[in-house]
Amino acid sequence: MKSARKGAIVVYAVAIAMLLLVAVGCQSQKRGAAPMLGEAEAVSAKEIKEANKEETKKVSKLYDFEPEPLTVAQCAQCHITVFEDIKKQGGKHQLDCVRCHTQFHMFNPKKRPYETVIPKCETCHGVFHGKGTKTVRLTNCASCHADPHAPLIIPSAEIENACSSCHKKEAKQIKKHASKHTTEVACVDCHADKHGFIPECNACHESHSPDIDPNDSTSCMVCHPVHMPTKIVYGVETSSTICAGCHGEAYDLLQKNRTKHTELTCAKCHDVHKKIPDCGDCHGIPHSKTMMHDTSKCGDCHGTAHNLPS
Ligand code: HEC
Ligand code: HEC
Ligand code: HEC
Ligand code: HEC
Ligand code: HEC
Ligand code: HEC
Ligand code: HEC
Ligand code: HEC
Ligand code: HEC
Ligand code: HEC
Ligand code: HEC
Numbered sequence: 678m679k680s681a682r683k684g685a686i687v688v689y690a691v692a693i694a695m696l697l698l699v700a701v702g703c704q705s706q707k708r709g710a711a712p713m714l715g716e717a718e719a720v721s722a723k724e725i726k727e728a729n730k731e732e733t734k735k736v737s738k739l740y741d742f743e744p745e746p747l748t749v750a751q752c753a754q755c756h757i758t759v760f761e762d763i764k765k766q767g768g769k770h771q772l773d774c775v776r777c778h779t780q781f782h783m784f785n786p787k788k789r790p791y792e793t794v795i796p797k798c799e800t801c802h803g804v805f806h807g808k809g810t811k812t813v814r815l816t817n818c819a820s821c822h823a824d825p826h827a828p829l830i831i832p833s834a835e836i837e838n839a840c841s842s843c844h845k846k847e848a849k850q851i852k853k854h855a856s857k858h859t860t861e862v863a864c865v866d867c868h869a870d871k872h873g874f875i876p877e878c879n880a881c882h883e884s885h886s887p888d889i890d891p892n893d894s895t896s897c898m899v900c901h902p903v904h905m906p907t908k909i910v911y912g913v914e915t916s917s918t919i920c921a922g923c924h925g926e927a928y929d930l931l932q933k934n935r936t937k938h939t940e941l942t943c944a945k946c947h948d949v950h951k952k953i954p955d956c957g958d959c960h961g962i963p964h965s966k967t968m969m970h971d972t973s974k975c976g977d978c979h980g981t982a983h984n985l986p987s
């Protein structure tokens with residue numbers, strides 16, 4: 678009789694504690710609510726301690742089992758907002774809660790500060806991006822990955838000045854090959870909106886040739902590597918009409934003259950922008966010494982490459 682009553686008290690105490698837990702959990706997920714948990718624990722702990730003195734041997738049916746660890750579904754029943762966050766934008770952090778929260782419900786403002794109970798990124802990732810520089814520290818993960826339950830939602834204000842500490846290659850390239858993209862455009866002017874955004878050239882430029890589709894940035898980048906746009910490179914097959922957009926005179930002259938040079942692309946002779954080839958690069962020594970006796974210049978007899986007299 679006596680022990681059964683005490684057993685009932687224990688059941689009640691545990692039930693009340695659970696109800697309190699649920700109530701607090703549902704009402705608010707704020708850290709400030711935790712002291713209520715503490716009170717609930719204090720009541721039940723005292724009762725349990727007394728009950729334990731006599732109840733060590735006999736096990737009520739209600740207690741005759743080993744409790745299973747909580748599942749994600751069970752955590753989610755109380756922590757519904759956290760669950761929804763991870764479900765919608767957790768990405769690869771859709772892990773079992775307890776893989777990160779190896780300890781939980783341990784927070785106590787007096788004895789266990791919040792910082793000591795929350796998981797540490799470094800446990801699994803180490804110092805992921807390296808330490809960074811004096812001005813841009815990369816060790817405070819939470820300053821950028823503001824929400825561990827949505828780790829890829831990164832406020833852009835936090836990374837605006839940090840680009841070069843992670844993207845050393847691009848930053849170095851832009852600095853080394855100084856152009857107006859270095860001096861007049863910031864990384865975030867192009868990579869705007871959100872991290873990783875790739876801009877189209879036509880957001881800021883028009884095409885300088887009707888033969889280049891202004892909406893196809895990759896065709897621009899064939900000649901202009903975007904981080905060093907003045908380091909122009911192109912292949913020998915590049916259409917002469919593209920050059921014509923800026924060198925109309927040379928183009929027209931060459932077209933007018935129907936010689937074998939007309940059949941060549943501009944790029945075949947000017948394989949590097951602004952480079953002027955020697956006739957001998959392609960023709961070697963075409964004439965005998967006697968023929969070249971009076972002059973050493975091909976142009977004296979042949980005019981210019983764009984305008985060979987027939
Ligand atoms: C019966 C409801 C309930 C269940 C189930 C539950 N929690 Fe809680 N949890 C709470 C309440 C209530 C708090 C305190 C209020 C708050 O901070 O949101 C809390 C606080 C926390 C905290 C804040 C830090 C701390 O230690 O107090 C973490 C982390 C946490 N829970 C993780 C979990 C995980 C992980 C699971 C599943 C393994 C889980 N909880 C299951 C109700 C619950
Ligand atoms: C990748 C690791 C990771 C996973 C997985 C994870 N958490 Fe967290 N969680 C954290 C970290 C880190 C914090 C501390 C955030 C902060 O600074 O407030 C935290 C904080 C919390 C908090 C207290 C602050 C808040 O946002 O309410 C609760 C409650 C919580 N987690 C519950 C859960 C539950 C429930 C799950 C599973 C559904 C889960 N967590 C999965 C890392 C994780
Ligand atoms: C318990 C281990 C664990 C902890 C603690 C942890 N992570 Fe992760 N994290 C993972 C795993 C596992 C992946 C997936 C890795 C993969 O598949 O390449 C991941 C992936 C990520 C990703 C990429 C997400 C995606 O969807 O691509 C980011 C960002 C990240 N973690 C940041 C953090 C930050 C910031 C913290 C601290 C708040 C943290 N992680 C804490 C285990 C952890
Ligand atoms: C200055 C801001 C910043 C800091 C500080 C920072 N990160 Fe990141 N982290 C980023 C950005 C930006 C990305 C790229 C996200 C993307 O791919 O969209 C990233 C990506 C990641 C990834 C995913 C990489 C991948 O290839 O998918 C992990 C994991 C990660 N960070 C962990 C950490 C950890 C751990 C810390 C602390 C030691 C940390 N980060 C500190 C900004 C930061
Ligand atoms: C803390 C490190 C970190 C910082 C700071 C950072 N990034 Fe990243 N960034 C990453 C990581 C990690 C990735 C994804 C992995 C990869 O592709 O190298 C990435 C990817 C990118 C990509 C490629 C996206 C794609 O689709 O290929 C661009 C563009 C980019 N970042 C631009 C920026 C710019 C601009 C800034 C500054 C506003 C910046 N990043 C700041 C780490 C960072
Ligand atoms: C004028 C616009 C512009 C500026 C300024 C610019 N970028 Fe980019 N960036 C681009 C474009 C366009 C691409 C895509 C290139 C491609 O597809 O080959 C790109 C690609 C990238 C990538 C991805 C590279 C890869 O291999 O996937 C990173 C990282 C990056 N930029 C970082 C930066 C950083 C850091 C800065 C500043 C130091 C910067 N960018 C300045 C336009 C710009
Ligand atoms: C966010 C705007 C922006 C985007 C996107 C952008 N540019 Fe520019 N670019 C500029 C500005 C501003 C200048 C300097 C003024 C001018 O020459 O029009 C410039 C200059 C240039 C120059 C001349 C550089 C010099 O130093 O003389 C080239 C070439 C160029 N851009 C090519 C490109 C190509 C190719 C792309 C796409 C891959 C691109 N730009 C994307 C803003 C942009
Ligand atoms: C066949 C190579 C080639 C292609 C493709 C090309 N450009 Fe150019 N671009 C050039 C050359 C050559 C210059 C002149 C460079 C100089 O002044 O030294 C130039 C100059 C520029 C300039 C500097 C300002 C000006 O108009 O003189 C901008 C901006 C520019 N290009 C943007 C673009 C854009 C945008 C595209 C794609 C729609 C593009 N380019 C495609 C070769 C090319
Ligand atoms: C057969 C080789 C060859 C071809 C094809 C050719 N060029 Fe030239 N170009 C030259 C040579 C060589 C010069 C130096 C002047 C000379 O000695 O004829 C030159 C000079 C130039 C000059 C300097 C100013 C001038 O007009 O003399 C420009 C600009 C030029 N070429 C652009 C072009 C363009 C654009 C095309 C295509 C429409 C083109 N070239 C096709 C060989 C060629
Ligand atoms: C966007 C305009 C633009 C385009 C497109 C362009 N150029 Fe030019 N090019 C220039 C400018 C600007 C100069 C320097 C003008 C000067 O020095 O008088 C130049 C200079 C040259 C020169 C040297 C001229 C000299 O007097 O020494 C040659 C050769 C040349 N370009 C060939 C080409 C060829 C071949 C193409 C096509 C593959 C091409 N250009 C496309 C703008 C362009
Ligand atoms: C990039 C190579 C290249 C350069 C540089 C070059 N040529 Fe040519 N040239 C050719 C080719 C290819 C032909 C056609 C040969 C054939 O079909 O047998 C040709 C043909 C000619 C012909 C015959 C024209 C005809 O219509 O029958 C003359 C003359 C000539 N070149 C003179 C010159 C002179 C002068 C120069 C310098 C100003 C020069 N070439 C520079 C490649 C070049």
Ligand code: HEC
Nearest residue numbers: 956957960962963964968969972973974975976977978979
């Ligand atoms: C003294 C005048 C003279 C000089 C200097 C001269 N040529 Fe010629 N070249 C000629 C004559 C004449 C022909 C034959 C005309 C014809 O067949 O139409 C010719 C023919 C050519 C042909 C065409 C050969 C063929 O098989 O069709 C080429 C290529 C050529 N010259 C290149 C050059 C080059 C390169 C130079 C400079 C190293 C040069 N020439 C200097 C007078 C000259």
